[in-house]
Amino acid sequence: MTFVSTNSGLPLDPIAEARRLWAEHGWAHAADGMAAVTSLMRAHQIALARVEAVLKPHGVTFARYEVLMLLYFSRKSSLPMALIGERLQVHPTSVTNAVDRLEAAGLVRRTPHPADRRSTIVELLDAGRELAEAATAELNTEVFAAPWLAPATVGSLIEVITELRRNAGDF
Amino acid sequence: MTFVSTNSGLPLDPIAEARRLWAEHGWAHAADGMAAVTSLMRAHQIALARVEAVLKPHGVTFARYEVLMLLYFSRKSSLPMALIGERLQVHPTSVTNAVDRLEAAGLVRRTPHPADRRSTIVELLDAGRELAEAATAELNTEVFAAPWLAPATVGSLIEVITELRRNAGDF
DNA sequence: GCTAGATAGTAGGGTGTCCGACTATATGAC
DNA sequence: GTCATATAGTCGGACACCCTACTATCTAGC
Numbered sequence: 208m209t210f211v212s213t214n215s216g217l218p219l220d221p222i223a224e225a226r227r228l229w230a231e232h233g234w235a236h237a238a239d240g241m242a243a244v245t246s247l248m249r250a251h252q253i254a255l256a257r258v259e260a261v262l263k264p265h266g267v268t269f270a271r272y273e274v275l276m277l278l279y280f281s282r283k284s285s286l287p288m289a290l291i292g293e294r295l296q297v298h299p300t301s302v303t304n305a306v307d308r309l310e311a312a313g314l315v316r317r318t319p320h321p322a323d324r325r326s327t328i329v330e331l332l333d334a335g336r337e338l339a340e341a342a343t344a345e346l347n348t349e350v351f352a353a354p355w356l357a358p359a360t361v362g363s364l365i366e367v368i369t370e371l372r373r374n375a376g377d378f
Numbered sequence: 379m380t381f382v383s384t385n386s387g388l389p390l391d392p393i394a395e396a397r398r399l400w401a402e403h404g405w406a407h408a409a410d411g412m413a414a415v416t417s418l419m420r421a422h423q424i425a426l427a428r429v430e431a432v433l434k435p436h437g438v439t440f441a442r443y444e445v446l447m448l449l450y451f452s453r454k455s456s457l458p459m460a461l462i463g464e465r466l467q468v469h470p471t472s473v474t475n476a477v478d479r480l481e482a483a484g485l486v487r488r489t490p491h492p493a494d495r496r497s498t499i500v501e502l503l504d505a506g507r508e509l510a511e512a513a514t515a516e517l518n519t520e521v522f523a524a525p526w527l528a529p530a531t532v533g534s535l536i537e538v539i540t541e542l543r544r545n546a547g548d549f
Numbered sequence: 550g551c552t553a554g555a556t557a558g559t560a561g562g563g564t565g566t567c568c569g570a571c572t573a574t575a576t577g578a579c
Numbered sequence: 580g581t582c583a584t585a586t587a588g589t590c591g592g593a594c595a596c597c598c599t600a601c602t603a604t605c606t607a608g609c
Contacts, residue, residue, distance in 0.1 A: 355541075369393070
């Protein structure tokens, strides 16, 4: 919802403009909500692009990096597919997709579950562990250590979204 | 980056857990940044799912709805493809894709630009205008008027992300 | 004028997400 | 014990996004 209607050459904030138009059309009660949702969409786009740019040379995407880190932090460097999907809050098919590619790249390995033959265990391989560490080091210095916000503001963002997630029934 | 390592049955916040693990691994300086980025990813996922659910019965996705609203607010209910991509901050091919589907659904129409033969004007049709109004009405009441946050918090979220976007060179 | 470079739009390819459907396996009710 | 139900994972399809490459057209410098 980022649109501007003026023709001035000034660099307006498209979201603030959309918010103004919303109010003008009699939707003032929903203008802030629209602006908040649109802001989230754009912030996500910005953050993801930044992260993906750092990960690209390592040969993984953010989705696959998340799987690697989940395994990296797990006790035995291995987890069932279902648990991965649950933790990362994505659809089972998304896990299948990510693990397919990680396995093809030699970063993880599928293993049958010893007790439950329906289940598949994903195991982090050495190459995957090394990639996870290298990618994290670069991600930390290039993105996470210096977001686009002052330290206090970062905390504020985390707090607000934590409230949002809680109210949405996320945890 | 939403992963939990404990085995307690308590419903922990996965992002808070990831943040703790980050700090434990000597990455304390980047823990907040990681949590902020991960929070944005998840908030985006939640908000988008909510919006798409409302739009689905109207037969459009959020991406196409944004195009419709952009045209809806434009002076002559029509804009060049390039301008749409610029305002919505998406790649030109994404605009082609969205307009293809909107045109197939009879909601917009492509028209040659009178002066610049490279350019294509997208024009909002009556059906598109009606759909935009109906979808917006429902979106306003179902999502935007009642986000998952208290009114003051919504304002706070918008402010923080505005700062983020400005620092990222977004406007 | 005419050519080199910029701009508009599209096609093809890759990736991620979801949904619905399907197979295989496990579990619980009777 | 046996059968209905639930769960784990995968496949195919739809949609969004981006990138690279390509054509068509415009614009500016000489």
